[in-house]
Amino acid sequence: xxxxxxxxxxxxxxxxxxxxxxxxxxxxxxxxxxxxxxxxxxxxxxxxxxxxxxxxxxxxxxxxxxxxxxxxxxxxxxxxxxxxxxxxxxxxxxxxxxxxxxxxxxxxxxxxxxxxxxxxxxxxxxxxxxxxxxxxxxxxxxxxxxxxxxxxxxxxxxxxxxxxxxxxxxxxxxxxxxxxxxxxxxxxxxxxxxxxxxxxxxxxxxxxxxxxxxxxxxxxxxxxxxxxxxxxxxxxxxxxxxxxx
Numbered sequence: 646x647x648x649x650x651x652x653x654x655x656x657x658x659x660x661x662x663x664x665x666x667x668x669x670x671x672x673x674x675x676x677x678x679x680x681x682x683x684x685x686x687x688x689x690x691x692x693x694x695x696x697x698x699x700x701x702x703x704x705x706x707x708x709x710x711x712x713x714x715x716x717x718x719x720x721x722x723x724x725x726x727x728x729x730x731x732x733x734x735x736x737x738x739x740x741x742x743x744x745x746x747x748x749x750x751x752x753x754x755x756x757x758x759x760x761x762x763x764x765x766x767x768x769x770x771x772x773x774x775x776x777x778x779x780x781x782x783x784x785x786x787x788x789x790x791x792x793x794x795x796x797x798x799x800x801x802x803x804x805x806x807x808x809x810x811x812x813x814x815x816x817x818x819x820x821x822x823x824x825x826x827x828x829x830x831x832x833x834x835x836x837x838x839x840x841x842x843x844x845x846x847x848x849x850x851x852x853x854x855x856x857x858x859x860x861x862x863x864x865x866x867x868x869x870x871x872x873x874x875x876x877x878x879x880x881x882x883x884x885x886x887x888x889x890x
Contacts, residue, residue, distance in 0.1 A: 669740030680761035687764030724756035747827030
């Protein structure tokens with residue numbers, strides 16, 4: 646877990662272990678401290694890091710818009726997706742009942758654990774490192790939120806590019822796993838029959854958007870085909886997609 650955050654704790658990972666300790670596990674383990682206090686601290690650190698970053702990065706953005714960007718990033722859904730990307734669920738310490746009931750994929754538990762980990766990093770290393778860790782995992786999402794409505798619709802963006810390049814639509818294949826109360830979906834996006842992106846989410850729509858975002862990065866932001874397009878033509882396509890977002 647520490648390696649995924651690109652930070653090694655100074656206290657033999659005691660803070661990290663606490664950050665991953667759900668109250669259900671602590672109750673079964675004799676009442677050792679859970680991650681709830683670290684979650685409280687991490688929530689405050691997270692909110693301030695994002696607020697300060699937005700304030701400095703978007704000097705012309707009014708207060709109301711800044712608040713919307715922060716709200717679009719600092720929420721349970723986004724933090725749970727971040728946790729999934731870090732494979733945080735596999736590292737959680739859960740009680741047997743919570744584990745059996747799908748606790749490793751519950752959005753609230755995952756989001757709380759992300760905040761607790763941020764709180765642990767802050768206590769271990771201070772503001773600068775905690776700020777770096779937060780921005781490492783959220784910077785792209787902040788930029789998307791700041792870009793305004795439609796910026797996160799990667800399915801539409803990808804469709805525009807693929808139609809321009811090959812004259813056909815991307816195709817999505819989606820499969821669901823897990824019990825109904827903790828259903829997860831995995832989507833593959835195929836372009837001309839070739840897989841270009843894979844994504845996961847708590848709904849089919851979220852999984853498809855996640856897969857489209859990966860494919861967009863491959864096809865537009867430096868993937869295998871880049872360089873085979875005429876640069877001026879590709880710039881025109883990218884402008885068209887941005888304007889339509």
